[in-house]
Amino acid sequence: MNIIEFRDVSKIYENGTAALKDINLVIKKGEFVFLVGPSGSGKSTFVKLMIKETPVTSGTIFVAGRNICILKSSKIPQLRRNIGCIFQDYKLLSDRTIFENIAFALEVIGKPNYIIKAQVPQVLKLVGLYSKMDSYPHQLSGGEQQRICIARAFVNRPPILLADEPTGNLDPATSESIMKLLSRINLIGTTVVMATHEKSIVNAMRRRVVEMEEGLIIRDQKRGVYGS
Amino acid sequence: MGFTAITTVAITLFIVGVFSVILFDVQGVLNSIEGQVEIAVYLKDNVSNDLKVYLENEIKKWPEVDSIAYVSKEQALEKFKVQNEGSDILKEIQGNPLPASFEIKLKDAQKVEQVALRFVDKDGKSIDGVDEVIYGKSYIRKLFSITAIAGTIALLIIIILILATMVLIYNTIRLSIYARRKEIEVMKLVGATNGYVRAPFLFEGFFEGFLGGGIAVVLLYLLNKFLLIKGETVIVETMHIKNLAILGSSNIILIAYFGIIIIGGLIGILSSGFALRRYLKV
Numbered sequence: 001m002n003i004i005e006f007r008d009v010s011k012i013y014e015n016g017t018a019a020l021k022d023i024n025l026v027i028k029k030g031e032f033v034f035l036v037g038p039s040g041s042g043k044s045t046f047v048k049l050m051i052k053e054t055p056v057t058s059g060t061i062f063v064a065g066r067n068i069c070i071l072k073s074s075k076i077p078q079l080r081r082n083i084g085c086i087f088q089d090y091k092l093l094s095d096r097t098i099f100e101n102i103a104f105a106l107e108v109i110g111k112p113n114y115i116i117k118a119q120v121p122q123v124l125k126l127v128g129l130y131s132k133m134d135s136y137p138h139q140l141s142g143g144e145q146q147r148i149c150i151a152r153a154f155v156n157r158p159p160i161l162l163a164d165e166p167t168g169n170l171d172p173a174t175s176e177s178i179m180k181l182l183s184r185i186n187l188i189g190t191t192v193v194m195a196t197h198e199k200s201i202v203n204a205m206r207r208r209v210v211e212m213e214e215g216l217i218i219r220d221q222k223r224g225v226y227g228s
Numbered sequence: 229m230g231f232t233a234i235t236t237v238a239i240t241l242f243i244v245g246v247f248s249v250i251l252f253d254v255q256g257v258l259n260s261i262e263g264q265v266e267i268a269v270y271l272k273d274n275v276s277n278d279l280k281v282y283l284e285n286e287i288k289k290w291p292e293v294d295s296i297a298y299v300s301k302e303q304a305l306e307k308f309k310v311q312n313e314g315s316d317i318l319k320e321i322q323g324n325p326l327p328a329s330f331e332i333k334l335k336d337a338q339k340v341e342q343v344a345l346r347f348v349d350k351d352g353k354s355i356d357g358v359d360e361v362i363y364g365k366s367y368i369r370k371l372f373s374i375t376a377i378a379g380t381i382a383l384l385i386i387i388i389l390i391l392a393t394m395v396l397i398y399n400t401i402r403l404s405i406y407a408r409r410k411e412i413e414v415m416k417l418v419g420a421t422n423g424y425v426r427a428p429f430l431f432e433g434f435f436e437g438f439l440g441g442g443i444a445v446v447l448l449y450l451l452n453k454f455l456l457i458k459g460e461t462v463i464v465e466t467m468h469i470k471n472l473a474i475l476g477s478s479n480i481i482l483i484a485y486f487g488i489i490i491i492g493g494l495i496g497i498l499s500s501g502f503a504l505r506r507y508l509k510v
């Protein structure tokens with residue numbers, strides 16, 4: 001089943017930058033896909049289009065078979081609840097503890113308290129930061145903050161997880177532990193799309209690699225590597 | 229919290245309340261005066277009974293006329309005696325110098341001149357059988373147009389004040405949207421509904437307006453209790469006017485209180501709604 005499909009998708013920002021040009025891509029349910037390419041090649045734009053953070057200029061995007069380009073604005077929340085997103089710039093709230101940050105994502109979609117109390121500690125254990133739940137984001141290292149982002153994106157168990165540079169600026173060991181975490185999440189059936197420009201990680205994983213350059217897909221390879 | 233916004237709502241609505249009370253009361257006073265407006269048509273002593281009956285029937289047919297009463301010479305004298313009891317003037321009266329008259333009450337005070345002029349012919353002389361016509365002239369009409377103008381001015385001031393409060397609330401909401409922009413961004417990205425994101429700001433606006441309205445009502449209540457009710461007693465006693473509406477004890481003031489709180493809440497919701505439309509795109 002195609003869980004994500006891009007058909008002739010182009011994105012031109014208001015200032016005229018063409019970030020994506022006629023992208024065609026199909027991602028199947030349960031896949032783990034690396035989106036690789038140099039800075040500015042359009043990886044984050046790809047992610048933003050999927051959650052309708054910004055609209056497409058032309059073409060169509062299907063998520064779970066539904067055309068999200070014609071989605072009514074009242075249906076966008078539903079789409080986003082099904083796509084966990086790890087943002088390149090974390091987007092953690094600095095005046096809230098780790099527990100509160102993750103609980104926030106459940107609260108605002110109307111989850112009752114007892115579910116929040118059960119699920120937040122559980123997902124914190126999954127990312128190995130249970131002991132830090134009363135800390136504030138600035139008291140955590142970069143890698144720990146990344147794992148909090150994963151926890152927040154995953155706490156609602158969405159069928160799709162988008163990870164935009166989840167290993168950016170991390171040392172190899174920390175990156176490896178984050179990759180293990182994402183693999184585990186993928187193993188339980190979650191479709192994972194990860195944007196990165198780190199060769200070593202991609203090469204170590206041997207998963208599908210979609211390579212982009214200046215808004216175009218220049219390579220799509222099963223069990224690929226980054227740069228030959 | 230938007231302390232300035234709440235204070236401004238309170239002051240504005242207090243002024244709105246005071247204006248309403250004043251306008252309502254002036255209107256009430258004028259209405260009571262209006263009820264008393266009448267035209268006195270004095271008849272010549274030698275008027276025949278036929279002419280008298282004819283005139284009375286004619287006048288009754290006029291659509292402006294509310295009621296007509298005939299006062300005979302004898303009744304006029306009686307009245308005069310009662311009004312001037314104990315006065316020296318009574319001793320000087322010999323016979324009955326007072327004329328008989330029609331007292332005409334009108335439905336609409338503004339028509340008084342128009343009706344009175346029917347008793348005068350082209351040359352400015354009174355018509356047959358009529359000696360003199362006395363009426364309230366046009367001062368009533370002037371009073372009415374003055375209150376109408378005052379009302380329009382008050383309304384303009386009120387509108388300007390309300391707009392100013394709306395701008396203030398709009399601004400506090402804009403600031404709190406700005407202060408919470410990161411939270412809002414995260415909320416939206418993890419799938420909070422538009423209503424969920426907007427509700428707290430709408431509530432904040434409503435609360436500011438509502439609280440301001442509440443403070444205005446408290447101020448109005450105090451003003452009413454310590455000033456207007458006392459003033460009402462004075463006016464009622466000196467001017468013999470019964471239906472002073474909002475002033476003092478009337479129940480209408482409760483409706484006014486209620487209305488002011490509602491208006492406050494509406495102002496708040498509307499202003500924050502505008503701010504959300506502008507600054508919280510979804």
Ligand SMILES: Nc1ncnc2c1ncn2[C@@H]1O[C@H](COP(=O)(O)OP(=O)(O)OP(=O)(O)O)[C@@H](O)[C@H]1O
Nearest residue numbers: 013014015017019038039040041042043044045046
């Ligand atoms: N909001 C925006 N307005 C205008 N141009 C933008 C905007 N966001 C991104 N761009 C441009 O679109 C192009 C693609 O940007 P994008 O963020 O998708 O790249 P990326 O592959 O994620 O890069 P990086 O690896 O540095 O994160 C770049 O040229 C960028 O300057």
Ligand SMILES: [Mg+2]
Nearest residue numbers: 043044088164
């Ligand atoms: Mg990026």
